[in-house]
Amino acid sequence: MNSTIAEPKLYNIDRISFSLDPANGVPIYRQIIQQIEYAILSGRMRSGDRLPTIRSLAVELKINPNTIAKAYNELEIRGILVTQVGSGTFISDKKPDGGEDARDRKIQEVLGRFIDEMQNLGVDKRELAKLIEACDERRTR
Amino acid sequence: MNSTIAEPKLYNIDRISFSLDPANGVPIYRQIIQQIEYAILSGRMRSGDRLPTIRSLAVELKINPNTIAKAYNELEIRGILVTQVGSGTFISDKKPDGGEDARDRKIQEVLGRFIDEMQNLGVDKRELAKLIEACDERRTR
Amino acid sequence: MNSTIAEPKLYNIDRISFSLDPANGVPIYRQIIQQIEYAILSGRMRSGDRLPTIRSLAVELKINPNTIAKAYNELEIRGILVTQVGSGTFISDKKPDGGEDARDRKIQEVLGRFIDEMQNLGVDKRELAKLIEACDERRTR
Amino acid sequence: MNSTIAEPKLYNIDRISFSLDPANGVPIYRQIIQQIEYAILSGRMRSGDRLPTIRSLAVELKINPNTIAKAYNELEIRGILVTQVGSGTFISDKKPDGGEDARDRKIQEVLGRFIDEMQNLGVDKRELAKLIEACDERRTR
DNA sequence: GTGGTCTAGACCACG
DNA sequence: GTGGTCTAGACCACT
Numbered sequence: 001m002n003s004t005i006a007e008p009k010l011y012n013i014d015r016i017s018f019s020l021d022p023a024n025g026v027p028i029y030r031q032i033i034q035q036i037e038y039a040i041l042s043g044r045m046r047s048g049d050r051l052p053t054i055r056s057l058a059v060e061l062k063i064n065p066n067t068i069a070k071a072y073n074e075l076e077i078r079g080i081l082v083t084q085v086g087s088g089t090f091i092s093d094k095k096p097d098g099g100e101d102a103r104d105r106k107i108q109e110v111l112g113r114f115i116d117e118m119q120n121l122g123v124d125k126r127e128l129a130k131l132i133e134a135c136d137e138r139r140t141r
Numbered sequence: 142m143n144s145t146i147a148e149p150k151l152y153n154i155d156r157i158s159f160s161l162d163p164a165n166g167v168p169i170y171r172q173i174i175q176q177i178e179y180a181i182l183s184g185r186m187r188s189g190d191r192l193p194t195i196r197s198l199a200v201e202l203k204i205n206p207n208t209i210a211k212a213y214n215e216l217e218i219r220g221i222l223v224t225q226v227g228s229g230t231f232i233s234d235k236k237p238d239g240g241e242d243a244r245d246r247k248i249q250e251v252l253g254r255f256i257d258e259m260q261n262l263g264v265d266k267r268e269l270a271k272l273i274e275a276c277d278e279r280r281t282r
Numbered sequence: 283m284n285s286t287i288a289e290p291k292l293y294n295i296d297r298i299s300f301s302l303d304p305a306n307g308v309p310i311y312r313q314i315i316q317q318i319e320y321a322i323l324s325g326r327m328r329s330g331d332r333l334p335t336i337r338s339l340a341v342e343l344k345i346n347p348n349t350i351a352k353a354y355n356e357l358e359i360r361g362i363l364v365t366q367v368g369s370g371t372f373i374s375d376k377k378p379d380g381g382e383d384a385r386d387r388k389i390q391e392v393l394g395r396f397i398d399e400m401q402n403l404g405v406d407k408r409e410l411a412k413l414i415e416a417c418d419e420r421r422t423r
Numbered sequence: 424m425n426s427t428i429a430e431p432k433l434y435n436i437d438r439i440s441f442s443l444d445p446a447n448g449v450p451i452y453r454q455i456i457q458q459i460e461y462a463i464l465s466g467r468m469r470s471g472d473r474l475p476t477i478r479s480l481a482v483e484l485k486i487n488p489n490t491i492a493k494a495y496n497e498l499e500i501r502g503i504l505v506t507q508v509g510s511g512t513f514i515s516d517k518k519p520d521g522g523e524d525a526r527d528r529k530i531q532e533v534l535g536r537f538i539d540e541m542q543n544l545g546v547d548k549r550e551l552a553k554l555i556e557a558c559d560e561r562r563t564r
Numbered sequence: 565g566t567g568g569t570c571t572a573g574a575c576c577a578c579g
Numbered sequence: 580g581t582g583g584t585c586t587a588g589a590c591c592a593c594t
Contacts, residue, residue: 074359077356077359077360078359
């Protein structure tokens with residue numbers, strides 16, 4: 001299966017796993033940003049943790065270093081990462097955007113979008129509950 | 142706050158409501174496409190229903206007519222809309238892309254993405270059930 | 283004097299003037315950022331104003347479009363600019379980082395650094411006052 | 424707040440105080456250079472004074488010895504420091520770069536940059552005078 | 565026409 | 580070895 005074309009892949013690097021899908025419309029650098037954000041919010045990575053180097057990630061994910069730099073850079077501007085040239089990129093001390101319950105707020109945001117979409121599809125709360133219920137170990141790919 | 146710039150807005154036109162957010166990353170024309178698709182899948186609009194004219198929509202939504210034309214055009218290519226020059230744009234007879242259970246498949250797709258994201262945020266099934274539970278008519282904006 | 287090498291230059295574009303010095307150590311994109319920030323803080327540019335297009339600025343300043351894009355991009359991440367692909371880049375509504383007296387705070391920041399430096403050079407307040415005094419229309423270059 | 428990451432700190436070593444901020448854009452080794460230069464220009468250190476050893480400074484400032492070596496090295500190249508193997512690093516006899524009025528020229532340079540920046544922020548001479556006036560012993564951190 | 569994404573590569577600065 | 584800056588150019592998406 002040595003595909004030369006875009007396929008979703010999953011990579012495990014340090015404490016963070018990157019699952020990139022180059023063909024799903026969401027820019028690669030944005031997928032990277034999200035996965036780092038979520039790794040922090042969920043507690044898989046913490047203040048002071050070092051991220052993979054740009055170059056190693058680039059090799060691992062088989063993408064251009066600049067793409068990763070762009071992701072790291074945005075997170076640095078937002079105060080989530082700190083880079084020290086020569087020694088690497090680290091998760092900052094700053095609590096991401098609003099302290100304690102950043103994770104809860106993110107969850108609510110994702111949940112909100114989900115419910116809106118479901119409503120738009122005409123799914124009511126009852127039906128929704130059943131759907132969630134039905135999600136047993138059907139969690140693959 | 143007489144904003145000259147991008148803000149999310151909600152418009153009610155015929156049977157379809159458009160809630161556009163020019164600054165959320167998703168292209169406007171794609172937001173329009175989705176809302177029409179969902180209106181059909183959920184049964185709010187049916188074969189033969191007439192859509193707003195491009196011009197009226199453009200005025201209403203305060204966006205470029207080309208943007209709407211692009212959305213209508215893509216939907217026409219996919220066989221979901223048909224335009225009859227001189228009389229307007231209508232929802233076609235064709236069952237949208239995959240017959241009977243198009244809606245179900247869409248629902249599963251949205252659900253899948255949602256659960257993946259929640260998992261990434263470290264929310265397990267139990268917690269998820271509670272969250273959904275908690276969603277009483279707290280449906281805002 | 284058709285120098286092929288780095289020289290400071292001053293350009294006047296719309297309401298904003300860019301004086302770039304490619305050889306002063308400060309990255310070009312960062313000089314651009316600062317000049318936009320200051321143009322806003324000083325009131326020369328206001329919410330809703332359109333910035334020069336990336337390409338026109340690139341031609342004008344004779345630098346690579348990506349460099350300008352990088353500057354605009356950072357300002358967008360910080361919420362100072364908003365871009366609408368297809369129509370341009372605009373100054374956002376958001377009051378820069380702390381509302382009303384953003385300018386005052388910036389002034390204090392610059393002033394603070396200045397006084398620290400002067401102190402390090404052994405200049406006391408009295409001497410400082412005299413120096414400022416002496417700055418009549420000796421404002422050249 | 425047991426930060427593992429960059430924070431500005433102030434250290435007092437012999438007659439020279441180092442206030443380093445690893446996250447302010449200016450490279451650490453350059454901050455060291457400047458502080459030594461200013462200590463000399465202001466007369467806090469004089470010809471023949473001995474500087475802290477690289478190792479002790481490295482421990483004190485909690486930074487990489489190479490960084491300090493780089494700073495000392497550049498100052499040595501410029502003739503401001505001399506190292507005598509086995510006994511340490513000293514301030515040279517040479518008047519720093521331009522004899523008598525090196526300090527004055529440095530002051531003018533700093534002053535010039537300051538006034539340019541203030542002008543860019545729309546601060547005129549009158550306002551400036553007031554600002555300086557207002558700087559009583561409000562010298563913090 | 566607008567800006568965005570991604571690649572490629574050169575060169576620099578830092579530790 | 581680290582990341583940063585800048586260039587160049589291809590291709591895409593949006594208005």
